[in-house]
Amino acid sequence: MTPTDVHPASEPARWVYLDRIRTRPGPFTNPDVFSPEAVAAAMETMKILVIGAGGLGCEILKNLALSGFKDIHVIDMDTIDISNLNRQFLFRQADVSKYKAEVAARFVEKRVKGVHITPHNCKIQDFDDDFYMQFQLVVCGLDSIEARRWINATLVNMVDEDVEDSYKPLIDGGTEGFKGQARVILPTVTSCIECQLDMHAPRAAVPLCTLASIPRQPEHCVEWAHVIAWDQAKPFPQLDKDDPEHITWLYQRALERAAEFNIPGVTYSLTQGVVKNIIPAIAATNSVIAAACCNEALKIASSTAPSLGLPEENYMMYSGNDSIYTYTFKHEKKDDCPVCGQVARALDVDRAWTLRELVDSFAARPEAQLKKPSVRAEGRTLYMQSPPSLEAQTRLNLDRTLVELGLEEGEEIAVTDPAFATVTFKFKLKFKQ
Amino acid sequence: MTEIVMSQTPPILHGPSEKERKYDRQLRLWAASGQAALESANLLLVNSGAGTVGAETLKNLVLPGIGRFAIYDEARVQEADMGVNFFLDDSCLGQSRSQSLTELITELNPDVQGAWYPNEGVQTLDSLLADSPVFTAILYTHPIRPDQLSQLEAYGQQHKTPLVAIHSAGLYSYFQINLPGAFPIVDTHPDETATTDLRLLNPWPELVAFAEGLTKDIDGLDNFEHGHLPYVVILLHYLEQWKAANDGNYPTTYKEKTDFRKVVQAAARTDIPEGGEENFDEAAAAVLKTLAPPSLPSGLKEVFEYEHSDPVEQRSGFWLIADAVKQFYEKHQCLPLPGKLPDMKAQSKVYIQLQGIYKAKARKDAAEILQIVQAAPGGERVDPAEVDLFCKNAAFVKLINATGGGGGANSSGSNKISRADRLKSAAALEFANDETAALTLAPLSLMPIYLALQATSHAVDEPLAADAILAAVAEQVPGAEQYERVVQAAREVERAAGGELHNVSALTGGMVAQELIKIVTKQYIPIDNTCVYDGIAARCQVLRL
Secondary structure: OOHHHOOOOOOOOOOHHHHHHHOOOOOOOOOOOOOHHHHHHHHHHOEEEEEOOOHHHHHHHHHHHOOOOOEEEEEOOOEOOHHHOOOOOOOOHHHOOOEHHHHHHHHHHHHOOOOEEEEEOOOHHHOOHHHHHOOOEEEEEOOOHHHHHHHHHHHHHHOOOOOHHHOOOEEEEEEEOOEEEEEEEOOOOOOOOOOOHHHHOOOOOOOHHHHHOOOOOHHHHHHHHHHHHHHHHOOOOOOOOOOHHHHHHHHHHHHHHHHHHOOOOOOHHHHHHHHHOOOOOOHHHHHHHHHHHHHHHHHHHHOOOOOOOOOOOOEEEEEOOEOOEEEEEOOOOOOOOOOOOOOOEEEEEOOOOEHHHHHHHHHHOOOOOOOOOEEEEOOEEEEOOOOHHHHHHHHHHHHOEOOOOOOOOOOEEEEEOHHHOOOOEEEEEEEOO | OHHHHHHOOOOOOOOOOHHHHHOHHHHHHHHHHHHHHHHOOEEEEEOOOOOHHHHHHHHHHHOOOOOEEEEEOOOEOOHHHHOOOOOOOHHHOOOEHHHHHHHHHHOOOOOOEEEEEOOOOOOOHHHHHHHOOOOOEEEEEOOOOHHHHHHHHHHHHHHOOOEEEEEEEEOEEEEEEEOOOOEEEOEOOOOHHHHOOOOOOOOOHHHHHHHHHHHOOHHHOOHHHHOOOOHHHHHHHHHHHHHHHOOOOOOOOHHHHHHHHHHHHHOOOOOOOOOOOHHHHHHHHHHHHHOOOOOOOHHHHHHHHOOOOOHHHHOOHHHHHHHHHHHHHHHHOOOOOOOOOOOOOOOHHHHHHHHHHHHHHHHHHHHHHHHHHHHOOOHHHOOHHHHHHHHHHHHHOEEEOOOOOOOOOOOOOOOOOOHHHHHHHHHHHHHHHHHOHHHHOOOOOOHHHHHHHHOOOOOOOOOOOHHHHHHHHHHHOOOHHHOHHHHHHHHHHHHHOOOEOHHHHHHHHHHHHHHHHHHHHOEOEOOOOEEEEEOOOOEEEEEOO
């Protein structure tokens, strides 16, 4: 191979390292899909969407700009907090309380010549399908499972078999401490985020009776202050978890509670961690995971090497606590996935349950995680969270048992939740013996 | 119980400081002690080649507040740097790359000091090494000139400084940590669930008495008390019954343990409104996990059996404590109790009492070990807090680079295998594993990537073609050049022609930064000693080379 094999971008000298890889085939490049002379130009016109401008998002924007993408959009509704500065490297002390998307976009545009980044300081739910349809790739760096599920459901629903452009690959990263994961979702083709939901089970909640009468751990004292004492005293009109005065109030109540029961270990930091459900985060791990995601974006956009999701392995797990360990595997698509599957998912229930117990159980089930579920059965509405009139009409059903409501073994129920407006979760009842 | 009462004196009710707020998300991982270690560290990056992976590594260390860093880089900023390095912009063209990088990297965190070389005062790597205060660790990126590498290795040996080699090219990378000697870690942060040590098969008298007190009339307890017996107490009670019925023996086999579990399950009251008892469920669930006789974990065994070649090392706090723990273990046939009690259904008062019993025993064990330490020569200087930490983590203490010489080309010593031989035998093992990979479903070795990259370690002036790469591989590991996957890796390395891809360098820089944080804070477990990344298959492999 000689340098003349390279098919350069518009500024060849600047992108020489990238062009060597993206415009020359290697031993693993699939010649059937690789078109070296078109790659650079195609990537320059490609529109790519980044969701999240936080720890992962800052890295993702930098990485995409230095991977030859020129037209990038970024969505983030958050503003910059001082605790972001240890890793969100596009922000400085002077940027605190400005919009993340705005500051991040301007910074990367200024540093990397020729890239155009459009910030959107709002929620992903503020946009409709037409907005999402304009992109060829979506890269997510989010800390919320709910937002991931929303964009996943939206992209799966947008797929139209007859329209090739309607398939938008979704690349998703997540981190916690020294660990993380990167995955590629090809909507309707590979396993989707909803299929993989049980890999991110919610933390088990502490029973209310433990908080109320038999606390044993410092966390129980904090939760008591948060869940019980706050509601009784209402020291401020609305709890703002980012307001130090509010956290201090909770901390003091937790300390009193701990003193009463002789429980050691309540600190301000613990209080804040429990109340805000803080996940430890560092620059190094974000750097690993964001780059793993963007490397897949480059491979998908250029076909210079096989990417995750095509068609075998689609998920990379990374752990840096004990040495370094990655596990790259194929997560199988689920036929009974409520978003991309075809069949209703089996749901183990107790025939003696009231409808309320069924409704409440959806929040804790790793494979459902629905906080405000409405439930319908074939031909009838069992419980609706809204509108208020319908809620009032169906509320009486909550205290009736499943058998009293005429539900039978094998019957299908449909569950909806306002957090995922476009999705109907279908379940098939299976009574425990 | 004095400790608990003491800790209940009201703490000062002030919020976190500005610095604690800025570093909150990382202090939750390595605490103030780890942060202090980071802030006193002084790193050197010897940057060469395309120069991005080193900059990305530093970014991830400057953000969390490493004390100071220096960059030695002889290059001038070129057009090609702008397409790959985020810490250079158009205004840097033609400038000293080390100066430009240092300026844009220190901007990330005002708490961090950065310096750049060569400059007017210090013009060569040799003089920088001779004139600087000792570095905590040195990073260097490939390709590097052989004479500079020799200088760094000599410095590493002389000052016992960890060296990290980093090589990122195209879709591949590796990095290799060369620690100056055996590297022990006490604060390894094992998974919470792994750390439960309840001593149910060898309880001490206070614990036995406490359990007996709560269960002597177990059937006469009212439903509330019965339903709130801590599972530790439940298990101790039924273990006594089991022993009485089984010639004084505990359940040891899997069959016996599952039989014992049935006994526990059957003892739960079911004729109550709830239909069962959560604490008995917890007890049954804990049987297989917690009924284990004391044993010596492999990591600690390696520490106990370690043979010192360096008398200075032998008198360090860690090794004095390790020796005391070994004596304790030989005397009591068990490790010092960590003293941590997991949460379990129980009344607050009972749980706190039980917690106190575990803590008191842990303090007693730690005091005994402190006594042994202090009786040893040099032991009076050992910090009791270090003894406490060791006792809490004894089962998870880990020794990295135990056989020494990891990574370095100049490792010496009569009983140590040379690095060249170790590479040959590691490669043979990896290739043999690959033969059966289809059957074992194991992922294929990334050794070919390491061999191909490593063949270009010193290709400073001209990138190597695949043929030249394979010829260099053949010299190191004869026969390896025949393997199809080595040939492919060589062709992939040729494709990069010494250029870096930003993503691969950012990912590698993230991993290297994680490892340096672990080494500097002495927390979590660093790799031993080489990590290879394949950006095509999206995975890593750690090799000991």
